[in-house]
Amino acid sequence: MKIVGRHDEAPGVRTMKLEFQHPADHEIFKETYRTGMFGLYGVYGEGESTFCVASPETRKDYIECTFRQSGRVTSALANADIGDLITFRGPYGNRFPIEEFHGKNLLFVSGGIALPPTRSVIWSCLDQREKFGKVTIVYGARSVADLVYKHELEEWQERSDVDLVLTVDPGGESPDWKNRVGFVPTVLEEAAPSPDNCIAVICGPPIMIKFTLISLKKLGFDESNVYTTLENRMKCGLGKCGRCNVGSVYVCKEGPVFTAAEVSLMPASDL
């Protein structure tokens, strides 16, 4: 795929906009891609890395992906310039069943670099805003600089039909920070969104997910109305290479999207 756009979101975090080179590949993508699915992005000579498709299913002319530069592959991706070619395999995995969310209130809870998968669902819903009830987004990062999609956060903050709660971890605030300070689960409990007729989509580092699930339980959310996406290390994406499984579940095939009820059946210490 060809890189047609790049944007630095936060220190070491970059979004790339990719366009298909072959119309046939693009057609397959258009037919199969639904929000929540992931892909394997690669640079020949360096390898492949797994991350979500960060663009929504309502915008399929291109793929956006957001990644933190940390290893061999992501460094090579970060070094790639506009016009360069990278590889993409996918879309793989299951999806957020957003048509089942029609008529319901939506709560998105996300932390740090985990906003990209959430953002795909957020825009998939906001692009057909009339089909959903109240939309609440709780998003936090370690510091103000670490918040990703800053331009979109501003857009959501200005929209009257989106309730955005932003927070940074204690110590991560800047002098002009006007939003919350505190960890995501705590801020979520303070915001206290109603569980009535509400679907929660949570995504973040394992430790955030763990405590957010506890907070949601306190707020009265039913486990079957809470969705999350598990991002395990993957190589093949096809249910063969054997590393992404949690218990008997292959995250690449049966996931990455699971309800909290499904996650609760998995061996917690292997998550």
Place this chain on the structure above:
Amino acid sequence: MTKILFSDKLDNCVERWKSAGLTVIGPVQRSNISTYAAIEHAAELDFSLVLPDRSIKDLFFPQSEPMLRYTIKKESIDTDECLPPSGPRIIFGARPCDASGMAIDDPLFGWDYKDEYWFQRRNETVIVTIACTKADDFCMCTSLKMAPDSTKGSDILLRPLAGNKGWQVEELTDRGREAFKTIADILQESSDPAAPLAVVEKKFDLDACVTWLQNPENFESRFWKEISMRCIGCASCTYLCPTCHCFDIQDEGDTYTGIRRKNWDSCSFALFTMHTSGHNPRSTQSARWRQRIMHKFNYFPGKFSVNSCSGCGRCSRQCPVDMGITETLQEISKLSL
């Protein structure tokens, strides 16, 4: 009267198969390791061992194999898919545990996406298995509800005659019958009795073990820590296992040309599941050993209705610290009493 292949005629068979275009593969000694490799003459074959060190898995799923070659040009990237070298093969002298190991992995490589590398080789290979008349302390096929003369995964089963004179021939599949048509005139009818099969003592109660493993309460049992204390995470067990199938994908090359390879990997390695963030879902050796046992006897059968173990015992036989599936399941058998 049964069809007999006499040992002294084996070289004629090898010749016949070779002229028919088959690559003949069998148990041989190579650099002090007993393994399966292509042969020219029957004299190279070594049937003296209970089981070669390496399994026939290597012939279907090599330790490392190229998947594609890439060349990066100014405006484009050229890629060539590397499919495995094609051509019919016959493995003469597989063991029942190894042959069934291949059949065990078929559903894994075939579910959803069909792995061409695996199935091309599977479809081009005739497996001629020799029933076991010898076993050692590590053999455990009977504990896995198999036997020294199991036919699963084999195209032909040979039952040794007494005194190494030859083998009774049981044709099991069309692929096997086809290959043995080439040597039909070499086979003789005889009433020579087969030598007694190896006696493989039952080492654990598989059903009891599976019940214990399926109980979610036992996932956090301190048993896992105790049993895996010795494990050094060397992955010998997974590499030698005929059914372990985990792999890694790595690129190898310079800036402009190179190869993307599929390499064996192992759930014993810490890096196997390590996230970029440093978070590791299976962060301890005990979690990794638990994964291996659970995968073989709980998760895999849950998905594919067959245990991911054929009872060859290589994991215990070759383990540098004397632990393996046998020892683990024996302990679980005791726990579940």
